[in-house]
Amino acid sequence: MPGDADATLLSVFRHIVDHGPLTRPELGTGVGLARATTSGAVNDLMRRGLVAELVPAPQGGPQGRRGRPTALLDLDDERHAVAGLEIGIDRILSAVYSLRGRELLRTERSVEPESVNPRSLLRRAQTALREVLDAAEDDRRTLLGVGVSVPGLVDASTGTVKYVPSLGWRDVALRAGVDEALGGRTPVLVDGDANFAALAERRARLREGLEAASLIYLTGTYGISAGVIADGRLWRGGRGMAGEVGHLVVDPDGPACVCGRRGCFETRAGLSAITTEALEPAAHRRRAGAGRAVLSAAVDELVARARTGDERVCGVLAEAGRWIGRGAAALTAVLDPRVVVLGGHYARLAPWLLEPAREAFAGAQLVPGTDIPTLEVSAGADWAPTEGAALAVLMSFADGSRPLPAAD
CATH class of the missing domain: 3.30.420.40 (ATPase, nucleotide binding domain)
Structure with missing residues (x-):
């Protein structure tokens, strides 16, 4: 379990993931913390390249004293990236996003009927995975991880696909296969398409x-x-x-x-x-x-x-x-x-x-x-599972499943 300081940091980070952009007072109210505590956590997250201050605020946004725009906090849009990959029976979708959700790469490849066995699909996915890595590196970003979506029952704790009726898969160690294809260069999460899509839907609705x-x-x-x-x-x-x-x-x-x-x-x-x-x-x-x-x-x-x-x-x-x-x-x-x-x-x-x-x-x-x-x-x-797979990487930091990137 994280200590009190870590719990505070994660609480602030998760609230920004869910509700940003927002002002510092809005953030403090949302997480129920004192102003100084909130400010300390925000500064820490900034040093880690996870949160940034947006100045000036968007047109029509909150105004500070004497009509000056009030700074807004949101996820940092420059230093890191997250990626999603969706494997289906007729296509492979891949995308790379900034932490704020800005699309850096999107590709879609059709899959032939004879290619639905795990090894064949992974071979076809390798090209998409290489492009994911290249897109992050070309933009001089650190790729924080890749989420991989499949249409079926998945043990997300082990990355094992338990059963996918549409693909005929049972007990496929997908995370291990993707990790091998990536050469261990970035963490991999695996889950079902509905779970990832639900995460994307949840955040979209929160922000609306x-x-x-x-x-x-x-x-x-x-x-x-x-x-x-x-x-x-x-x-x-x-x-x-x-x-x-x-x-x-x-x-x-x-x-x-x-x-x-x-x-x-x-x-x-x-x-x-x-x-x-x-x-x-x-x-x-x-x-x-x-x-x-x-x-x-x-x-x-x-x-x-x-x-x-x-x-x-x-x-x-x-x-x-x-x-x-x-x-x-x-x-x-x-x-x-x-x-x-x-x-x-x-x-x-x-x-x-x-x-x-x-x-x-x-x-x-x-x-x-x-x-x-x-x-x-x-x-x-169509792209909700892919977007949600990338978002799940970000959420794995916010929920404490993985340690936050180190501060500068």
Whole structure:
């Protein structure tokens, strides 16, 4: 456990991560510390290259005495960088960000169907990982770490991928593989896409002044997983692997699932099920070929057809929306969040999914009324897991999991 001084430093740092930019008085009020204590912690964080003072304040910002702009505190935007990598069945996304979230690099690579085994995907990811390192070094930054996102159950404490149905992975030591690919040059974190996306959603909402202490983020990419924020922190459950909600049985007489059961949530509201049902079988087979790595292209086609008013596609999306609403309501009955956020490809399909989902969600509440959780769409969409993976690196310092960078 950190000592009192360390705890104070981390409390101040975390508050700036979550709520910056803000004034020194706002920071002191937010963390409940005396002015001198807050100032000492801020100065320490500045020496470490983690926090900077912004002067003058943005137009319309707080004003000091005699109308002079009041300095704002935020994360340092110059000295360090954090990176995120998302590995999926049809693409690899990578990005590098300044601590303040400014994008320094963004790349997207398609993945062929035959490349979904761990070794092949890691080989394809190596190029992206090298670019991540180069981007930080070219900008003369210290890369504080890389977060790696995968669509499934992950033991984040060991970096082991326990199960990814869409990739067919079981017990894959992913962190060790990525660490080897990076040559041990920077720390590596591994987690599920929903958990990382939930972290990104939480901070985006905090900085917009929205509810973020209690939320569920539902992915809409390769399967359905949930990232759960409770009391302002990511909730992992007793074994660290909470959130694999796609394989909750919602329809016992429903279709067979890849996990071997029938009627799982994913068979009714997962993107693979939606695209298979909505697109004519022959056209879907032509696009899919022999592999599974076609989801993004299939969603592109769904959106194009839905915009033309295609009755088949719109009908399938509406029905999927109703299943999403029912499933989300079941989760709220157990976890009682203030908001459920739909992310990933669900955000792109929201014009046709959201209203049926909201109707079913409201109708399935145990206690109907006005004070029920809200069902919303993420603004982060496709890149939320990548952004959240990078943010998780930063949060690993703020929560004390890793020592802060040394001061000058």
